[in-house]
Amino acid sequence: GAVVSQHPSWVICKSGTSVKIECRSLDFQATTMFWYRQFPKQSLMLMATSNEGSKATYEQGVEKDKFLINHASLTLSTLTVTSAHPEDSSFYICSARNLASSYNEQFFGPGTRLTVL
Amino acid sequence: GQNIDQPTEMTATEGAIVQINCTYQTSGFNGLFWYQQHAGEAPTFLSYNVLDGLEEKGRFSSFLSRSKGYSYLLLKELQMKDSASYLCAVVDSNYQLIWGAGTKLIIKP
Numbered sequence: 349g350a351v352v353s354q355h356p357s358w359v360i361c362k363s364g365t366s367v368k369i370e371c372r373s374l375d376f377q378a379t380t381m382f383w384y385r386q387f388p389k390q391s392l393m394l395m396a397t398s399n400e401g402s403k404a405t406y407e408q409g410v411e412k413d414k415f416l417i418n419h420a421s422l423t424l425s426t427l428t429v430t431s432a433h434p435e436d437s438s439f440y441i442c443s444a445r446n447l448a449s450s451y452n453e454q455f456f457g458p459g460t461r462l463t464v465l
Numbered sequence: 466g467q468n469i470d471q472p473t474e475m476t477a478t479e480g481a482i483v484q485i486n487c488t489y490q491t492s493g494f495n496g497l498f499w500y501q502q503h504a505g506e507a508p509t510f511l512s513y514n515v516l517d518g519l520e521e522k523g524r525f526s527s528f529l530s531r532s533k534g535y536s537y538l539l540l541k542e543l544q545m546k547d548s549a550s551y552l553c554a555v556v557d558s559n560y561q562l563i564w565g566a567g568t569k570l571i572i573k574p
Contacts, residue, residue: 382562391552391566391567392508392552392564394562397561439505441507441508453498453510453513454562456508456509457507459506461505
């Protein structure tokens with residue numbers, strides 16, 4: 349149990365285009381999902397916390413107009429990178445917190461590798 | 466401020482034992498996680514400690530001392546596949562995860 353999927357697993361796009369990444373909790377409900385970014389050889393950087401039915405909470409320094417987050421249901425959150433540029437190339441990982449878990453741990457999706465040319 | 470410290474890199478030999486330390490200073494404490502992350506992959510859950518003491522799970526054990534703000538992950542009978550980054554993360558008073566930078570573990574034959 350506690351499986352999180354992400355789609356796509358990798359994407360290459362031209363500078364200026366927008367890219368949407370989906371994060372789904374497959375076998376549990378998640379009121380809270382998290383979006384992380386990880387550059388090579390660096391640790392996870394939390395970008396935003398996504399709560400079902402409400403606006404996402406962005407970390408300092410993350411542009412909310414550039415990284416649009418929608419959490420429309422208890423099993424789906426989407427991250428849209430608008431007008432992507434080469435510096436947005438990174439590994440984007442989502443995680444979901446299982447409502448039913450007493451551990452409060454986050455289960456991670458497999459990640460999406462974004463390359464902007 | 467909130468701070469999680471763990472060594473950047475460690476090297477160990479196949480079959481040996483290695484201990485990865487993590488010290489933390491956070492606003493409140495609601496548990497500590499250890500995650501394993503192989504290169505190019507997402508993190509996977511290893512352990513959770515909220516009470517003092519040692520939690521053993523197969524070859525991996527995790528220890529917590531809340532009074533010292535200290536935890537360690539102990540890996541026994543090391544295998545080549547254990548080469549990965551090990552991330553320490555603390556749940557603060559707002560139930561947010563505060564992440565350490567990770568320890569890259571290199572296993573040599």
